[in-house]
Amino acid sequence: MLFSMRDSRFPWLANSGRTGEPGQMNFPLIGLHAGLGELGALLFFWAFVELVGGQARNVRRARLAVLLGTLFLIAAWLAGGFYYVEFYGSEVKPLIKEGPMPWAHGVAMETKEHVFLFLPFLGVFAWGLMQRLGHVMDTDRQARAAALYATGAVVLLSGTMALMGFLVSSSFRAALEAML
């Protein structure tokens, strides 16, 4: 690997002490992952609302929102993936598995880390729809319905990811509390 986040050159990315030590901010990357993902979802929701409006100017804004939303989802994928590979498996997973909510890793995290992979591609698919059919969406109800389905699905799937992320974070906190 080119560099590690545990590398002293990047102390602001790394956990500076024992995992979960009181008073320490653990893993800023997970906040970045969640923030980027939520912004991505919000942009797709914006696109969905614009598409409901259905005027040409709405569709123009929806196209921009879908493009930005897809980029945010890709950024969330990179941030979350980096965190997952560098920290989660070695420092968080063992604690969750030993804690009071081990299913949060076994079911929620395992599902999240794989189903999340669908999201950026679904975003690109929605962007492809907007590129291909955006110019007729103000008059063609079928084309607009297709874009509404796609953007709505990204919003719902992103919400499901956020819920699973909440479960995993809660299970980590519960594991830390059990250690006190």
Next chain:
Amino acid sequence: MRMIGIKGYAYAVHAVVWFVVLSTVAAELSPAFKALLAGALGHHWIAKSDIAVVLFIVTALFFGRKNDPKDVPGLVRGVLLSVIAGSVAIFGFYLLHYLGLA
């Protein structure tokens, strides 16, 4: 440059979804396969992610020349059905796996 048709994107999402589902289940059931993925790119999840990107691009380009269908909402519903079925399959598999039934 010709834009990629909607079918290209749709088939690419189908391909990625079912690749992720099958490779995930296979990696959990076969440690050798998981090790192969990890050995190739350092981590099984990175390997799946990278292969998914390549698969998406190749499939989209391969089918991108097809004409757009008349029933675009139907095509999108098919994609969403694939995503929902793939998500349920992964969740169901890990639930059974956690319970020791898979």
